[in-house]
Amino acid sequence: MFQTKHGNPIHFIIEGERGIGKSSLLFLVSNFASGRIKPLGGADLNFLVIPVELGNVASQLEIVRAIARQFKSELQRIQAKVEAAKSVWEFLSNWEVLGVRYHKQSEVVEPESVRDELADKMAEFCEKAEFDGIFIAIDEADAPSSEAGLGEFTKYFTERLSRIGCNNVVFGLAGLPVLLDRIRSSHPSAARIFNLLSLSPLAPDERKEVVRRGLSEANSKNDRKTSISDDGLDLLAELSEGYPHFIQQFSYCAFEADTDDDIDALDVVNGAYDKDGAIAQLGSKYFDDLYYGKISSERYRNILNSMADFGDQWLSRKQILNLSGESSTTVSNALNALKTRNILIADPTRQGFYRLPTRSFAAWINAVKSVEDRKGASDSYRLPLSKGDGD
Numbered sequence: 074m075f076q077t078k079h080g081n082p083i084h085f086i087i088e089g090e091r092g093i094g095k096s097s098l099l100f101l102v103s104n105f106a107s108g109r110i111k112p113l114g115g116a117d118l119n120f121l122v123i124p125v126e127l128g129n130v131a132s133q134l135e136i137v138r139a140i141a142r143q144f145k146s147e148l149q150r151i152q153a154k155v156e157a158a159k160s161v162w163e164f165l166s167n168w169e170v171l172g173v174r175y176h177k178q179s180e181v182v183e184p185e186s187v188r189d190e191l192a193d194k195m196a197e198f199c200e201k202a203e204f205d206g207i208f209i210a211i212d213e214a215d216a217p218s219s220e221a222g223l224g225e226f227t228k229y230f231t232e233r234l235s236r237i238g239c240n241n242v243v244f245g246l247a248g249l250p251v252l253l254d255r256i257r258s259s260h261p262s263a264a265r266i267f268n269l270l271s272l273s274p275l276a277p278d279e280r281k282e283v284v285r286r287g288l289s290e291a292n293s294k295n296d297r298k299t300s301i302s303d304d305g306l307d308l309l310a311e312l313s314e315g316y317p318h319f320i321q322q323f324s325y326c327a328f329e330a331d332t333d334d335d336i337d338a339l340d341v342v343n344g345a346y347d348k349d350g351a352i353a354q355l356g357s358k359y360f361d362d363l364y365y366g367k368i369s370s371e372r373y374r375n376i377l378n379s380m381a382d383f384g385d386q387w388l389s390r391k392q393i394l395n396l397s398g399e400s401s402t403t404v405s406n407a408l409n410a411l412k413t414r415n416i417l418i419a420d421p422t423r424q425g426f427y428r429l430p431t432r433s434f435a436a437w438i439n440a441v442k443s444v445e446d447r448k449g450a451s452d453s454y455r456l457p458l459s460k461g462d463g464d
């Protein structure tokens with residue numbers, strides 16, 4: 074943002090697995106950009122922030138429309154304050170691209186001209202209004218398919234801006250790791266304009282800090298103060314494996330399970346394992362279908378369990394055989410079945426190497442195992458299994 078303010082926009086992509094914190098980071102940056110939050114030791118910023126939801130738009134024309142609509146509504150919000158916003162807002166209000174009539178003809182309209190018009194209006198705004206620039210924040214940018222042309226759009230749009238001398242518009246995209254491929258397959262050199270920021274799980278100390286801050290926030294609001302023991306904190310850090318969404322869920326459930334205002338390891342285990350506890354919650358949101366729905370054999374699950382210790386690393390068939398202790402036939406059948414159902418990924422460059430699709434899936438399986446070990450299998454968390462499919 075600081076660079077963009079000074080005429081050197083660095084467009085960026087925040088990429089990472091589900092629940093790793095992409096939207097949160099984009100939201101925080103948006104708040105820095107608009108000046109609502111001042112970054113520690115950072116500069117005062119005053120950008121016009123345009124948060125864009127693309128949904129599953131199908132064409133560049135629809136991308137232009139989605140951005141223009143949000144641009145218009147942000148301008149409307151500040152119009153009273155900024156005289157310069159008026160003319161741009163009036164243009165957008167009368168722009169056929171945003172009208173219904175245009176929509177019907179959209180198939181025959183070339184996207185280039187409307188893309189350029191939008192770029193020109195943004196440049197006009199940047200020149201006239203007393204803002205540092207414009208920040209276009211696109212969350213879930215992986216939602217549109219590559220045919221929608223987001224890569225091509227950002228490339229030509231930003232090129233147009235710099236050609237007409239506007240260097241204060243910056244794009245920030247957030248999405249799953251497939252986003253970069255989508256951008257690239259939309260236009261081979263579109264990926265080049267972005268700086269890639271890959272989010273990885275939080276380090277152990279950071280995980281504990283998240284829990285401590287959450288508790289102190291709660292204690293500032295509640296009459297009853299809650300503390301947490303070291304073993305409780307350690308276990309939360311371990312079970313979450315650094316996924317912010319996991320930390321939130323395990324902590325929330327431990328807080329619920331606690332009865333004596335001091336969260337210890339047993340509260341964490343109970344919170345994780347209760348009927349509607351953290352493992353069930355995370356499972357039903359992300360993993361149940363993979364782990365239970367698509368597999369009816371305990372043996373196959375055992376194979377996934379043994380692989381989970383290695384996160385999403387590649388493992389050879391032989392390693393899997395040793396780790397799981399299952400027979401050679403079972404392992405062969407399982408690998409085939411799991412691969413077909415997209416529960417395991419086969420290495421396209423080496424025969425006989427497999428891995429779990431994501432590290433968070435591995436982390437969740439590890440949490441299930443760890444809590445199962447602690448609690449004993451007696452009242453273990455089980456979902457109603459879907460109909461068996463022959464394995």
Ligand SMILES: Nc1ncnc2c1ncn2[C@@H]1O[C@H](COP(=O)(O)OP(=O)(O)OP(=O)(O)O)[C@@H](O)[C@H]1O
Pocket residue numbers: 089090091092093094095096097098283317318319321
């Ligand atoms: N750095 C962080 N510290 C603590 N909690 C965080 C952090 N980042 C994100 N969270 C929390 O983790 C959860 C998931 O975050 P968020 O929705 O931003 O992830 P995401 O990557 O956008 O997920 P999705 O792929 O599902 O869109 C939220 O509850 C959020 O508050």
Ligand SMILES: [Mg+2]
Pocket residue numbers: 095096097212213
């Ligand atoms: Mg998100």
